[in-house]
Amino acid sequence: MSVTELGAVAERAVEAALGAGAGDAEAYASEESGREVRVHGGEVESLTAATQRGIGVRAWIGGRVGYAYGTDFSEPGVAATAARAAEAARVADEDEFAGPPQPAAAASIEGLSDPSIGAWGTARVAELALAVERAALASDPRIAGVETAVYADSTGRVAIASSTGVGGEFEASSAHAYLQALAEGDGGRETGLGFGMARGPAGLDPAAIGGEGAERAVAMIGARKPASRSCPVVLDPTVAASFAGLIGSTLGADAVQRGRSPFAERLGAEVASEALALHDDGLDPDGPASSPFDGEGVPRRRTALIEDGRLRTYLHDTYTGRRGDAASTGNAGRSGYRSQPSVSASNLVVAAGSLSLEELLREAGEGVYITDVAGLHSGVNPVSGVFSVGASGRAIRGGEAAEPVRELAIASDLVSMLRAVRAAGADARWVPFGGSVRTPSLLIGEMTVSGS
Numbered sequence: 001m002s003v004t005e006l007g008a009v010a011e012r013a014v015e016a017a018l019g020a021g022a023g024d025a026e027a028y029a030s031e032e033s034g035r036e037v038r039v040h041g042g043e044v045e046s047l048t049a050a051t052q053r054g055i056g057v058r059a060w061i062g063g064r065v066g067y068a069y070g071t072d073f074s075e076p077g078v079a080a081t082a083a084r085a086a087e088a089a090r091v092a093d094e095d096e097f098a099g100p101p102q103p104a105a106a107a108s109i110e111g112l113s114d115p116s117i118g119a120w121g122t123a124r125v126a127e128l129a130l131a132v133e134r135a136a137l138a139s140d141p142r143i144a145g146v147e148t149a150v151y152a153d154s155t156g157r158v159a160i161a162s163s164t165g166v167g168g169e170f171e172a173s174s175a176h177a178y179l180q181a182l183a184e185g186d187g188g189r190e191t192g193l194g195f196g197m198a199r200g201p202a203g204l205d206p207a208a209i210g211g212e213g214a215e216r217a218v219a220m221i222g223a224r225k226p227a228s229r230s231c232p233v234v235l236d237p238t239v240a241a242s243f244a245g246l247i248g249s250t251l252g253a254d255a256v257q258r259g260r261s262p263f264a265e266r267l268g269a270e271v272a273s274e275a276l277a278l279h280d281d282g283l284d285p286d287g288p289a290s291s292p293f294d295g296e297g298v299p300r301r302r303t304a305l306i307e308d309g310r311l312r313t314y315l316h317d318t319y320t321g322r323r324g325d326a327a328s329t330g331n332a333g334r335s336g337y338r339s340q341p342s343v344s345a346s347n348l349v350v351a352a353g354s355l356s357l358e359e360l361l362r363e364a365g366e367g368v369y370i371t372d373v374a375g376l377h378s379g380v381n382p383v384s385g386v387f388s389v390g391a392s393g394r395a396i397r398g399g400e401a402a403e404p405v406r407e408l409a410i411a412s413d414l415v416s417m418l419r420a421v422r423a424a425g426a427d428a429r430w431v432p433f434g435g436s437v438r439t440p441s442l443l444i445g446e447m448t449v450s451g452s
Contacts, residue, residue: 001031001053001073001157002157003157003158003159003169003170003171004169006029006030006031006053006157006158006159006169007029007159007161007167007169009027009029009055009073009078009159010027010028010029010055010159010160010161010167011027011161011167012075012078012079013025013027013029013055013057013078013081013082013161014026014027014057014082014161014162014163016078016079016081016082016083017057017059017082017083017085017086017163018163019079019082020059020079020082020083020085020086020087021061021086021090022059022060022061022082022085022086022089022163023060023061023062024059024060024099024100024162024163024164025057025058025059025060025082025085025086025100025162025163026057026058026100026160026161026162026163026164026166026296026297027055027056027057027058027082027160027161027162028055028056028057028158028159028160028295028296028334028337029053029054029055029158029159029160029337030053030054030055030156030157030158030159030336030337031051031052031053031156031157032051032052032053032154032155032156032157032336033049033050033051033154033155033156034049034050034051034152034153034154034155035047035048035049035050035122035125035152035153035154036048036049036150036151036152037122037125037126037129037150037151037152038129038148038149038150039126039129039130039133039149039150040133040146040148040149041145042130042133042134044126044129044130047122047126049122052071052336053071053073053337054069054070054071054336054337054338055069055070055071055073055078055081055337056068056069056334056337056338056339056340057069057081057082057084057085058085058100058340059082059085059086059088059089060089060098060099060100061086061089061090062094063094063095063096063098063099064089064090064092064093064094064095064098065089065092065095065098066084066085066086066087066088066089066090066091066092067085067088067340068081068082068084068085068088069081069337069338070084097319097322097323098319099318099322100162100163100164100166100296100318101162101164101166101296101297101298101318101328102164102165102166103162103164103165103166103167103297104298104299105299106168106292106293106297106299106300107283107292107299107300108292109170109283109285109290109291109292110285111199111285112170112171112172112173112199112285112290112291113155113171113172113173113199114173114175114198114199114200114202114203115200116199116200116201116202116203117153117155117173117175117199117200117201118155120200120201120202124201125151125153125201126151128151128177128201128204128206129149129150129151129177130149131206131207131210132149132151132177132178132179132194132206132209132210133146133149133179133210134206134210135206135207135208135209135210135211135214136149136179136181136194136210136211136213136214137210137214138210139210139211139214139215140183140214140215140218142183142184142185142218142221143181143182143183143184143214143217143218144182144183144184144189145181145182146179146180146181146182146213147179147180147181147182147191148179148180149177149178149179149210150177150178150179151175151176151177151201151204152175152176152177153173153174153175153176153200153201154173154174154175155171155172155173156171156172156173157169157170157171158170158171158291160293160296160297162297166296166297166298167297168292168293168297170291170292170293172290172291173199173200174197174198174199174288175197175198175199175200175201175203175204176195176196176197176198176204176432177195177196177204177206177209178193178194178195178196178209178213179193179194179195179209179210179213180192180193180213181193181194181210181213181214181216181217182217183214183217183218183220183221184221185218185221185222186221186222188221188222190217190218190220190221190223190404191217191220192212192213192214192215192216192217192218192219192220193212193213193216193238193372194208194209194210194211194212194213194214194215194216195209195212195213195431195432195433196208196209197288197430197432216371219371219394219404220392220404220406221404222403222404223392223403223404223405223406223407224403224404224405224406224452225405225406225407225408225451225452226368226395226405226408226449226451226452227451227452228449228450228451228452229448229449230446230447230448230449231366231367231368231446231447231449232363232364232365232366232367232368232396232422232443232444232445232446232447233364233367233368233369233370233410233443233444233446233447233449234357234360234361234364234367234368234369234370234396234441234442234443234444235370235441235442235444236357236369236370236371236393236441237425237427237428237429237431237439237440237441238371238372238431238433239370239371239372239373239391240350240439240440240441240442241431241433241434241435241437241438241439242373242376242431242433242434243376243414243417244278244348244350244437244439245345245348245434245435245437246376246377246380246414247278247348247414247418248278248280248305248315248345248348248435248437249344249345250262250263250382250385250414251263251305251311251314251315251345252314252315252320252331252343252344252345253314253315253316253317253320253321253323253324253326253343254320254342254343255343255382256314256324257320257323257324259383260382260383261382261383262382262383262384262385262413262414262415263311263314263385263415266311267311267312267313267314268310268311268312269310269311270309270310270419271306271309271310271311271415271418271419272306272309272310272415272418272419272421273309273418273419273420273421273422274308274309275353275421275422275423275424276306276309276350276351276418276421276424276442277304277306277307277308277350277351278305278306278348278349278350278351279302279303279304279305279307279348279349279351280302280303280305280315280329280331280345280346280347280348280349281302281303281346281347281349282294282300282301282302282330282331282346282347283300283301283302284302284347284349284438286430286438287346287347287349287430287436287438288347288430288432288436289345289346289347289435289436290346290347291346293330294317294328294330294331294332294333294341294346295317295332295333295334295341296317296318296332296341298317298318298328298330298332299330300330300346301329301330303315303329303330303331306418309419313326313329314326314329315329315331315343315344315345316328316329316331316343317331317332317341317342317343318332320343330346331343331344331345331346332344333345333346345435345436346436347436347437347438348435348436348437348438348439349437349438349439350424350428350437350438350439350440350442351424352424352425352426352427352428352440353423353424353425353426353440354426355423355424355425355426355443356425356426356427357425357427357441358400359425360423360425360441360443361396361399361400361401362399362400363399363422363423363443364396364399364443365396365398365399366396366397366398367395367396367449368391368393368394368395368396368405368408368410368449369393369394369395369396369401370391370392370393370410371392371393371394372391372392372393373389373390373391373410374389374390374391375389375390376389377434380414384413385413385414385415386411386412386413387411387412387413387414388409388410388411388450389409389410389411390407390408390409391408391409391410392404392405392406392407392408393405393406405451407451408449408450408451409449409450409451410447410448410449410450411447411448411450412444412447412448417444417447420444420445420446420447421442421443421444421445422443422444422445423442423443424440424441424442424443425440425441425442425443426440427440427441428440
């Protein structure tokens with residue numbers, strides 16, 4: 001369906017909910033098409049393609065809100081979904097902060113959808129995944145194989161309508177490819193991740209993706225445990241992105257209001273060094289999570305979270321904004337039509353600095369260059385921010401990357417780590433794992449490293 005057709009369905013749902021007794025109503029209609037190709041050993045291992053569409057309706061009666069969703073877009077089907085939402089509102093508990101968002105003009109963002117997704121057939125995207133695998137195998141004789149190589153894309157269309165006048169629609173696409181290369185040497189095997197992301201397959205570079213995975217795998221051959229100590233640590237962009245995504249989740253107002261964040265009651269306080277700046281930017285044309293409006297129709301915007309070392313704001317949707325006497329920051333997220341909106345980051349952006357990776361390593365002098373972490377989210381206390389997680393990477397000796405290291409743990413707490421940031425690199429990139437994050441490498445002045 002086109003976004004215009006989805007918009008018409010959403011408007012019908014709002015009218016039906018009001019007719020069923022709702023004082024206010026909102027409808028969120030979406031359709032998403034996606035495909036994934038997995039290849040191994042020069043052959044296509046699996047191919048999946050799916051399309052799903054549906055509508056979610058929120059209905060308000062006084063201070064009560066009800067929700068229902070369905071996939072039947074016929075007039076009787078939409079009316080039945082809307083009636084269920086109104087009925088759910090009648091039996092819901094009163095909540096003084098429940099209510100629909102008010103209308104506001106949303107910005108227009110160019111280039112959210114790439115026509116190459118529709119133009120590239122299955123055979124062509126499968127060949128792209130195979131080219132990623134071939135690039136890794138050809139890049140170094142020590143590459144013994146590829147664990148998996150994957151190409152995936154999706155196109156989503158969204159429309160929102162509300163009795164308060166909130167409304168709009170948009171279409172966006174995304175594509176990514178990744179692989180795990182296997183390197184053999186020194187009596188063992190090591191893996192390395194390579195990935196790339198774009199709006200469509202035409203924006204992906206299979207040679208670069210395969211080459212990155214091979215380079216990372218080869219770099220880990222002969223890895224050993226390092227000595228335990230406190231020392232400078234450089235986080236590569238993929239690791240820095242994992243930490244930035246975690247920090248973004250703890251800056252959501254719902255976590256703060258429930259006392260489940262180390263940043264609770266620290267608004268305006270010094271929480272980081274001035275070398276680090278963090279924004280939520282839902283309007284960046286290159287951001288995978290960018291859109292004109294959020295999951296409840298509030299316009300997206302660029303929000304300063306940490307600037308000049310201080311915590312500037314929390315992320316809000318309409319509900320947490322009312323509860324915290326603040327305005328929505330346009331950060332209501334949805335995982336689809338089945339879910340109600342809740343606070344989530346859009347694109348988290350860590351400001352890039354001017355130093356190359358080589359210059360960051362020279363600044364570190366002696367320490368560890370971390371290229372991978374495991375179990376970050378499960379290894380962090382959500383209240384205190386204290387963490388200890390497994391990691392691997394390279395030793396830093398004399399300001400240069402040296403021998404590979406693994407089976408170590410890095411430990412600190414989120415606020416102490418942010419305060420210890422000495423410099424941000426110039427090598428910022430988008431990382432799709434665990435959210436949408438753009439970050440450079442970061443030099444942390446001191447962190448506890450546990451090894452042998």
